[in-house]
Amino acid sequence: MTDLLLTLDILKYGIIIVILLGLTASILSPFVVLNDQSLIADGLSHVSFTALVVGIFFMDNPFYVAIPIVVVTSILIKWLIQFTKIHADSAIGIVSSFGFAVGLILIRYTNASIDLESLISGNLWFRTGSDVILTSALFVLSVIFVGFNYRKLISITFDYEHAKFSGIKADLYNYIFAALIGVFVVIGVRSIGVLLISSLLILPVVVSNLYAKKFTDLFLIGSIVSTLIIVSGLIIAHTFKQPAGSVIVILYTLTFLLLFMIKKFIFRRHI
Amino acid sequence: MKPDCSKCLIEYQDVTLSYGYLDVIKSASFTVHEGDFLNIVGPNGAGKTTLIKSLIHQIKPSSGVIFMSDFKMGYVPQKLSIKRHIPLTVLEFIYTGCDVQKIIIPKETKALIIFWLDKMKLDKSLLHEKVSHLSGGQLQRIYLIRSLISNPKVLILDEPASALDPSFREYFYELIKALRIKNQLTIIHITHDLTDVILENSLVMYVDQEIKFFGTYIDFNKFEHEGHHHD
Numbered sequence: 001m002t003d004l005l006l007t008l009d010i011l012k013y014g015i016i017i018v019i020l021l022g023l024t025a026s027i028l029s030p031f032v033v034l035n036d037q038s039l040i041a042d043g044l045s046h047v048s049f050t051a052l053v054v055g056i057f058f059m060d061n062p063f064y065v066a067i068p069i070v071v072v073t074s075i076l077i078k079w080l081i082q083f084t085k086i087h088a089d090s091a092i093g094i095v096s097s098f099g100f101a102v103g104l105i106l107i108r109y110t111n112a113s114i115d116l117e118s119l120i121s122g123n124l125w126f127r128t129g130s131d132v133i134l135t136s137a138l139f140v141l142s143v144i145f146v147g148f149n150y151r152k153l154i155s156i157t158f159d160y161e162h163a164k165f166s167g168i169k170a171d172l173y174n175y176i177f178a179a180l181i182g183v184f185v186v187i188g189v190r191s192i193g194v195l196l197i198s199s200l201l202i203l204p205v206v207v208s209n210l211y212a213k214k215f216t217d218l219f220l221i222g223s224i225v226s227t228l229i230i231v232s233g234l235i236i237a238h239t240f241k242q243p244a245g246s247v248i249v250i251l252y253t254l255t256f257l258l259l260f261m262i263k264k265f266i267f268r269r270h271i
Numbered sequence: 272m273k274p275d276c277s278k279c280l281i282e283y284q285d286v287t288l289s290y291g292y293l294d295v296i297k298s299a300s301f302t303v304h305e306g307d308f309l310n311i312v313g314p315n316g317a318g319k320t321t322l323i324k325s326l327i328h329q330i331k332p333s334s335g336v337i338f339m340s341d342f343k344m345g346y347v348p349q350k351l352s353i354k355r356h357i358p359l360t361v362l363e364f365i366y367t368g369c370d371v372q373k374i375i376i377p378k379e380t381k382a383l384i385i386f387w388l389d390k391m392k393l394d395k396s397l398l399h400e401k402v403s404h405l406s407g408g409q410l411q412r413i414y415l416i417r418s419l420i421s422n423p424k425v426l427i428l429d430e431p432a433s434a435l436d437p438s439f440r441e442y443f444y445e446l447i448k449a450l451r452i453k454n455q456l457t458i459i460h461i462t463h464d465l466t467d468v469i470l471e472n473s474l475v476m477y478v479d480q481e482i483k484f485f486g487t488y489i490d491f492n493k494f495e496h497e498g499h500h501h502d
Contacts (some may be wrong), residue, residue, distance in 0.1 A: 151374070162348075162367065162417075214358060
């Protein structure tokens, strides 16, 4: 018992962070994934890699450097989509490859102390109290932003032209949203890694969309499923001494497949 | 900028609309007054929808000036492009057309939306149906409701009846006519079929890259008989 409590105490920051990240993702993802920008987190995670390398270059806590870089890049992607009229996935592809390319060059000039593996797969157990505060702040900001602008964001996501027509400053909202996604990705990369963060953003809405009857269901189902998967993923990962991020993503994907099968074969619904 | 005369809502002065180097509408000048029912006709690719897009500020004129007074617009686009993977209900969709939008939809607004569904001969049970499950005709009607729910002063309809069956089409135009009188609605209407509309007191604009005709329906008949198609 004391052993378990001791482990929990060591792991508590990581656990809180990843649950908060899951909840934040459930709130943000409907507006991103359903707006055909599923891969934005993937793109930004590559940029985060570079940004964190640059950050480590200058100071101990690379967040202070990385967050502004990624936020600006996220806004830049939106700007590229809007002004050059290139497709969202192309814009994301360009920016993320560029970001990664720069990072790979920069990393040669930093001292060898950078743990490349922990950057790529993240490290949940080394997180501190200040990381928790940062993640909580992001969660609260996301709730406030989505809460106050809920109907506007629906309008923008579903029918951008109509949103603009009805006087919503659609582009401004898109930029603010991009900034939130940027912060989410940097924090996420530190905790669950460059390669896994994108699924944390995509899967809640993909899973909840299987059963959602209305827009609000996306948040409800997304948050519940996310939290359940993250908690059980952490327990499994700890028990079998596997990387937490990987276990969570595998569990999430399996859950999606299972719920899809249930819908298709048990409820016999059209997909 | 606002137009000069008090009854004028919209005034185009020598407006040219272009995509890149291609002028779609050349030096258009016309005025829309309060209470007008303006039908815009013309062949495919004549620039009718482009003209509408300039009205709703989606494109800016490459030359010329558009004067508009301050009024609320309702708009039903020609292409009803919906994102099928978004689980939006009819209620949530129509609510995006309301002036004030809260997180929780108030009862009165819900009642108003049901009233409109009924008026458009749609079943009340559709309220919680996903928009992606609707047929073309149902979709067109809920777009119409969305454009009307906030009581606009000007209603812009781009081929609003294309997916409606003939009997409902007739009913729909009667409805629009009644609304025009009741709310002093100004209507700008793109159509291919002028027989659809009750044409007394309505105006016709014939567009083919430029405004070839602008006047009353009676004058338009004369214009048509003069054989403008063959010039």
